[in-house]
Amino acid sequence: MNLFPASDLSIPGAPQESAVSDLPRSVPPSAAVHANTMREKTCLYRLLLVGVGNVAACMLWLLWTVPPDLNEGVCLSAGSQIQEQRKAHLQEACHNTTVRGVEELTDPELKHLIVDDKHGIIYCYVPKVACTNWKRVLFVLNQSEPYPDIRTIHRDIVHINSSFTLLSSFPRVERRARLKHYTKFLFVRDPFVRLISAYRNKFVRYNDDFYKDYGRDILKRYGNMPHPPHTGRKAFESGIRPTFQHFVQYLIDPRTETTEPFEPHWRQIHRLCHPCSIQYDFIGHLETLQEDADLLLKMLKLDSDISFPPAPQTPVDTDQLWDWFKAVPLVDRRRLYRIYELDFQLFGYAKPYALLDKSGTDLSIGQFKWLNKRK
Structure with missing residues (x-):
């Protein structure tokens, strides 16, 4: 049953969802119904945001007018508020970029x-x-x-x-x-934390494929090693691997993407x-x-059928960035940031000022944290 018929959602200027009928025949009906059901539960909130513009006013209206049994579906939880903020931030950040259809x-x-x-x-x-x-x-x-x-x-x-x-x-x-x-x-x-995770996973740990495809060339170009071991096994047993500084040099080198795009992990x-x-x-x-x-x-209405497994290990966090970047020259850090700057901006991650500031060339961990938060 449609909880909120289109006739009841006549907020001026609000976008209207299309019906299931405009899906191509190859889209399974069950998926179409599932997708539209999700929209039915959230369409009132979304339309109100467009028409009202004030989240607080919208929330009060919902709390007073929506029946209790529907509150779970349409009221904005803390997590849902964060989602709306993330999407709004992304949309605003996209205005400053060239958008492709x-x-x-x-x-x-x-x-x-x-x-x-x-x-x-x-x-x-x-x-x-x-x-x-x-x-x-x-x-x-x-x-x-x-x-x-x-x-x-x-x-x-x-x-x-x-x-x-x-x-x-x-x-x-x-x-x-x-x-x-x-x-x-x-x-x-x-x-930047994602880059560190990729480096650890593909170059610190034994990975023969990534060593052959990328590690050997990185060692030749930036590690002053004209004849590195031919296999990842020999390199791993000898303790030979690209350093994180070598990896950064590889990423900022204009030659890296002359033949193909970055590997998806970075x-x-x-x-x-x-x-x-x-x-x-x-x-x-x-x-x-x-x-x-x-x-x-x-x-997605799947929480009663399936659960997401807990993370098996503690990932690198932003407080550990200095441990990894302190050996990387300041000019290289700045070049690296320019390559990944749009990701920082689109998804709301703070610019790592402490890594990019001139004063961030010889810091203790405590000073690094303080400078980053201060910025």
Whole structure:
């Protein structure tokens, strides 16, 4: 049943949602109904925001006029307020960039968007931002019920592209329909912390593929090592690996992207998910992963069927940045920031002034924290 018929939502200037009927036939009816049900529960709030403009007034109106049994669906929880703030910040930040239309995005540019027709979901996965577990979630959701425990799904399975349906696999008209009607989400992370995580995962730990594809060349170019070991195993056993400073030099070197884009583990998030071209319904942050995951599953009405697994380890946080960047020359830090600046701006991450300030060349950890917060 439609809780809020269109005739009751006649707020001037408010955007109107399209009906299920304009979905192409190939979009499963169950997914279309699921997507529209989600909109029905949130459309009143969204329309009121457009018409009222005052969140506090909107909240009071909802609390006094919406029946108690509907409060959970339309009232703004703390998590929902944060979501609205993140989306509003993103929309404002996008005004300062050159926005491309979805039609302009090529198939390779859409290869990180996974489609779940069964539940009406599109997920843009970002490496080093809990993407393995979110892929596990989507993989499990397409199994028969009762769903298996997410933790039993081996990580190798979900990193095989054939395990999922990608948005780029559909004709353009069907892409548009899914982007319009499905719930679209992504998870992001402090850009510099994400880089550190990628470096640790691919170069500090043993990884033969990344050593052969990237590590050897990095050692040759920036490590003053013309003949590094040919295999990751030999390099690992000898204690030879690119330093974080070498990795930064590789990233800021203009030659790096002359033949191909950054590898996805360190490619900018806006180049993976195109948040100024695609209007995401949910923006999760790794820093609040568990809370955001619970809220998203609840929003998708999947919280009673599946749960997001807790993080297995404590990730690097912003307070540890200085430990990693203190060996990197100031000029290189500034060049690196310019490469990832748009990610900082779009997703509301604070500019790391302490790393980019001239005074940040010889700091203790305590001084680094103080300077960063002071800025």
